[in-house]
Amino acid sequence: xxxxxxxxxxxxxxxxxxxxxxxxxxxxxxxxxxxxxxxxxxxxxxxxxxxxxxxxxxxxxxxxxxxxxxxxxxxxxxxxxxxxxxxxxxxxxxxxxxxxxxxxxxxxxxxxxxxxxxxxxxxxxxxxxxxxxxxxxxxxxxxxxxxxxxxxxxxxxxxxxxxxxxxxxxxxxxxxxxxxxxxxxxxxxxxxxxxxxxxxxxxxxxxxxxxxxxxxxxxxxxxxxxxxxxxxxxxxxxxxxxxxxxxxxxxxxxxxxxxxxxxxxxxxxxxxxxxxxxxxxxxxxxxxxxxxxxxxxxxxxxxxxxxxxxxxxxxxxxxxxxxxxxxxxxxxxxxxxxxxxxxxxxxxxxxxxxxxxxxxxxxxxxxxxx
Numbered sequence: 504x505x506x507x508x509x510x511x512x513x514x515x516x517x518x519x520x521x522x523x524x525x526x527x528x529x530x531x532x533x534x535x536x537x538x539x540x541x542x543x544x545x546x547x548x549x550x551x552x553x554x555x556x557x558x559x560x561x562x563x564x565x566x567x568x569x570x571x572x573x574x575x576x577x578x579x580x581x582x583x584x585x586x587x588x589x590x591x592x593x594x595x596x597x598x599x600x601x602x603x604x605x606x607x608x609x610x611x612x613x614x615x616x617x618x619x620x621x622x623x624x625x626x627x628x629x630x631x632x633x634x635x636x637x638x639x640x641x642x643x644x645x646x647x648x649x650x651x652x653x654x655x656x657x658x659x660x661x662x663x664x665x666x667x668x669x670x671x672x673x674x675x676x677x678x679x680x681x682x683x684x685x686x687x688x689x690x691x692x693x694x695x696x697x698x699x700x701x702x703x704x705x706x707x708x709x710x711x712x713x714x715x716x717x718x719x720x721x722x723x724x725x726x727x728x729x730x731x732x733x734x735x736x737x738x739x740x741x742x743x744x745x746x747x748x749x750x751x752x753x754x755x756x757x758x759x760x761x762x763x764x765x766x767x768x769x770x771x772x773x774x775x776x777x778x779x780x781x782x783x784x785x786x787x788x789x790x791x792x793x794x795x796x797x798x799x800x801x802x803x804x805x806x807x808x809x810x811x812x813x814x815x816x817x818x819x820x821x822x823x824x825x826x827x828x829x830x831x832x833x834x835x836x837x838x839x840x841x842x843x844x845x846x847x848x849x850x851x852x853x854x855x856x857x858x859x860x861x862x863x864x865x866x867x868x869x870x871x872x873x
Contacts, residue, residue: 504720504825505720507628508719508723511545511829512718514541515718515829518537521559522537522837522838523837525537525869531843531867532868533866533867534687535683535865536864537558538683538687538830540566541682542681542826543555543679544556547565547675549629550675551628551671552624552630553615568607608675612664612667616634619634630671633662633670634667637661640661681742681823682827684740684858684859686827688739688740688859688865689733690834691842691846691865691867694841694867695848700839702728703728703835704836706726706727706832707726707729707831707835710726711832723829726832727796731792733824733828733831734794734809735790737809739789742809742858744772745771745772745773745774746770746773746808747770749769750765750766750769776808779806782806836872837871837872839869839872839873840867840869841867842866843868845863846866846867850865
């Protein structure tokens with residue numbers, strides 16, 4: 504991740520400039536959309552080497568297609584079913600909504616592959632890992648001599664183009680939504696806890712000064728309090744409220760006669776675990792100190808699963824934390840956030856959404872911080 508950090512700071516600088524400009528308008532700002540544009544630009548560049556320019560152009564193609572996936576519409580609750588159909592190569596052509604998305608991402612992947620293969624481009628990013636799987640059948644260390652990956656069209660045991668395109672879509676959807684949701688819900692909570700907001704600001708400013716007027720990779724690693732706040736946000740507002748898992752073999756539930764048969768889909772309530780007082784005392788209290796160095800050992804690791812658990816845990820965990828911490832530090836360093844009167848607290852959620860979404864968005868008042 505360190506090798507991609509310069510890209511993150513570049514996008515964070517653009518984010519800061521955008522918010523500075525919006526503050527001058529003296530109007531409430533809907534932070535979820537801005538956060539989505541920020542994460543779109545990062546995932547586009549770090550994932551695929553594509554400049555999306557969403558922060559400077561809210562009509563950018565990548566951002567518009569991300570909104571189609573995660574916008575507040577009746578289509579959203581079934582998005583993961585649609586993604587599964589995309590990966591399974593069946594039935595997807597019967598769904599115009601998803602057919603349009605498929606065409607967009609297929610074109611992006613086709614053009615990116617052609618450009619890289621024609622020019623033997625080697626980049627340390629997600630797309631190159633997928634090219635390795637397609638042409639070599641395995642992932643190896645990426646270095647400047649890895650252009651031999653282009654000597655084959657496809658390995659006998661490599662993934663197909665369809666599978667590669669599907670993985671690209673999954674990577675984009677995961678990176679697009681997770682961090683933007685975390686940033687917007689975190690700022691919502693900070694409007695109710697100005698003491699926590701100020702403590703985060705002080706940590707961000709101290710590290711900015713310590714590292715020569717910039718946020719380096721090492722500076723973000725030192726953001727221990729900001730990380731605790733992000734983790735508490737992920738506890739109260741997990742990106743996925745429900746985690747589906749398929750049983751791989753017959754399983755007898757301990758101390759019962761219940762058998763979970765192989766192939767059964769189980770839906771784990773992440774929200775239910777995270778708000779269970781057995782695991783998190785006073786669960787509706789926003790308390791970052793749960794994740795402090797002194798207290799984090801008390802948390803049952805299987806009861807805190809914002810990114811899943813086990814072999815199917817989200818591969819973007821560390822990247823999402825890095826992205827969220829940097830974005831929040833950049834914003835809190837310069838700005839103060841309060842709740843606009845039109846945004847209710849506690850928030851009201853859009854019914855039946857797979858990913859928690861606030862009705863009407865999160866409108867905040869933003870002013871320059873002292």
